[in-house]
Amino acid sequence: MEERVKQIKQQLSAHNYKLTPQREATVRVLLENEEDHLSAEDVYLLVKEKAPEIGLATVYRTLELLSDLAIIHKLNFGDGVTRYEFRAEGAEHHHHHLICLHCGTVDEITDDWLGPIEKRVEKQFDFQIIDHRLTFHGICHRCKDQVKDPKKLVGSKVT
Amino acid sequence: MEERVKQIKQQLSAHNYKLTPQREATVRVLLENEEDHLSAEDVYLLVKEKAPEIGLATVYRTLELLSDLAIIHKLNFGDGVTRYEFRAEGAEHHHHHLICLHCGTVDEITDDWLGPIEKRVEKQFDFQIIDHRLTFHGICHRCKDQVKDPKKLVGSKVT
DNA sequence: ATTCTGTCGATATCGACTATCAGATAAGAA
DNA sequence: TTCTTATCTGATAGTCGATATCGACAGAAT
Ligand SMILES: [Zn+2]
Ligand SMILES: [Zn+2]
Ligand SMILES: [Zn+2]
Ligand SMILES: [Zn+2]
Numbered sequence: 001m002e003e004r005v006k007q008i009k010q011q012l013s014a015h016n017y018k019l020t021p022q023r024e025a026t027v028r029v030l031l032e033n034e035e036d037h038l039s040a041e042d043v044y045l046l047v048k049e050k051a052p053e054i055g056l057a058t059v060y061r062t063l064e065l066l067s068d069l070a071i072i073h074k075l076n077f078g079d080g081v082t083r084y085e086f087r088a089e090g091a092e093h094h095h096h097h098l099i100c101l102h103c104g105t106v107d108e109i110t111d112d113w114l115g116p117i118e119k120r121v122e123k124q125f126d127f128q129i130i131d132h133r134l135t136f137h138g139i140c141h142r143c144k145d146q147v148k149d150p151k152k153l154v155g156s157k158v159t
Numbered sequence: 160m161e162e163r164v165k166q167i168k169q170q171l172s173a174h175n176y177k178l179t180p181q182r183e184a185t186v187r188v189l190l191e192n193e194e195d196h197l198s199a200e201d202v203y204l205l206v207k208e209k210a211p212e213i214g215l216a217t218v219y220r221t222l223e224l225l226s227d228l229a230i231i232h233k234l235n236f237g238d239g240v241t242r243y244e245f246r247a248e249g250a251e252h253h254h255h256h257l258i259c260l261h262c263g264t265v266d267e268i269t270d271d272w273l274g275p276i277e278k279r280v281e282k283q284f285d286f287q288i289i290d291h292r293l294t295f296h297g298i299c300h301r302c303k304d305q306v307k308d309p310k311k312l313v314g315s316k317v318t
Numbered sequence: 319a320t321t322c323t324g325t326c327g328a329t330a331t332c333g334a335c336t337a338t339c340a341g342a343t344a345a346g347a348a
Numbered sequence: 349t350t351c352t353t354a355t356c357t358g359a360t361a362g363t364c365g366a367t368a369t370c371g372a373c374a375g376a377a378t
Contacts, residue, residue, distance in 0.1 A: 018344085020356065040334080055358040060335070067315035074317040076235050080366090081334070082317050094318075098286050107284065113276050118295070125266065126300035127257050130309055133318045135292045136277070141285035150289055156226035158233040158241050159253075159292045179325070199365080214327040219366065239335090240365065 004031055011069055025051045026062040030072065030086065037106055039081040077106065077135075078158040093131055100140035101153040107140065135159065163190055170228055184210045185221040189231065189245065196234060196242040196265055236265060236294075237317040252290055259299035260312040266299065294318065 008027055009019040019027075029046040030038065038046070044059045063084055066072045073094055075083040088095065088110070096109040118129050137159065139147050147153070167186055168178040178186070188205040189197065197205070203218045222243055225231045232253060234242040247254065247269070255268040277288050296318065298306050306312070 016355095018355080020343090022357070053358080055360095057336085057359080058357060061357085064315060070313050074237075074315060076237065076317045078233075078235065098280065098284060100286075101289060107286070109280070109284070113279065117272050117276075120272065121257065121268070121295055125257060125268070126303070127259075127266070127295065127297055128303060128309060129295050129297040130260060130313060131296045131318075133292070133294045133296075134273075136280055136286065136288050137290045137292075138286055138288040144285070144287060150287060154229050154289060156223060156233060158235050159290075175324095177324080181326075212327080214329095216328080216367085217326065220325085223367095 001028075001031060008066075008071060011071060012065075015069060017065065017069075022047075022051065022054050022058050023062045023065075025054065026059055027066070030066075030084065034086055035108075037075060037077070037083040037085055039083050041081070043084070080158075094133060096134040096136070098136050098138070098140065100143055101137055101150075101155070101157075102139055102143040102147050105140055105142070160187075160190060167225075167230060170230060171224075174228060176224065176228075181206075181210065181213050181217050182221050182224075184213065185218055186225070189225075189243065193245055194267075196236070196244055198240040198242050200240070202243070239317075253292060255293040255295070257295050257297070257299065259302055260296055260309075260314070260316075261298055261302040261306050264299055264301070 005019075005024065005027060009024075012019050012023070025047050026043060029043050029050075033042075033046065036042075040056075040060055040063055043063065044054075044056050047054050047059060063072065063074075067074055067084070070087060072084050072086050075085060075097075077083060077097070077099060093112050093114070095111075096113065098107040098109065099105075100107075114132055114134060118132070121127055122129060137157075139150055139153075164178075164183065164186060168183075171178050171182070184206050185202060188202050188209075192201075192205065195201075199215075199219055199222055202222065203213075203215050206213050206218060222231065222233075226233050226243070229246060231243050231245055234244060234256075236242060236256070236258060252271050252273070254270075255272065257266040257268065258264075259266075273291055273293060277291070280286055281288060296316075298309055298312075
């Protein structure tokens, strides 16, 4: 934890940015909820618990900054809000997500399974891949007994 | 074309919806620009050329209706607007997209290359897949000579 | 004719996000 | 120190895509 904060502080100062108290509070909230895919509003409310004087704009600015420096990723799960998560340290690509259409839970596949497909894309389409996003929509193991007609869940969600 | 319109008319009436002139105009615009990933605003402007009396709300309502009936898909390419495209007839799953970070073009992989990975997900995570989204971000063949440092393009886009 | 239902266009409203701007803060120079 | 400068912050107004609301209208049913 302290290690990660220190590391991020260095990444910031390498680009002539300071780890201000507000930025540090935001980073700590992200670190403490690393598996939760928080929205900006989520982060704002959590930061406010520790530092009530912080403004929403500052949270947005900090998230944008961390995103610009490739420290965190912006995610979109089709619910209209941008969510944020740390990039895996050293990982080249984004990991994959499993979204349950019944309970909304987002699980993760931390391994990158797209290697062979990427090779095929690069060759067949002459497309140089920098990153990818892969999301599966379906019924998670916790819900499978409660859903009778999965086809009914093919709604009108954005993705 | 006429065939597709007729088919959509039947899909609507099967759910007790009518293919009104406004809805038909919207459907035709979608059909005539099938490869373009139009936004609601795009559709609105194109429909207005033929039927100037149509309202923006009606376009949104029609797109939502077509989406509910699984006739079209809602897409999000990280630029803040929802885009729409027809579902491939009979295709179980959504196709894949290649987004160029330099020129913004969206190309398509119409084949489904995820079969083996889906099997693995279903088994390993006990997750019943209903649909998926796969997007590659990178440099398209048209831009590859103009981009020297692809790493620089790893911006803060939502995806 | 009268009611009911579905649909329409116009427009107000919503919510996530961004831009603006005056004041605070921190680093440098004198 | 004191002045200067650039960076950062909080409050808030504004933007923009999307949705909700509402009165009007057409077709079907009674
Ligand atoms: Zn579930
Ligand atoms: Zn994740
Ligand atoms: Zn390109
Ligand atoms: Zn497409």
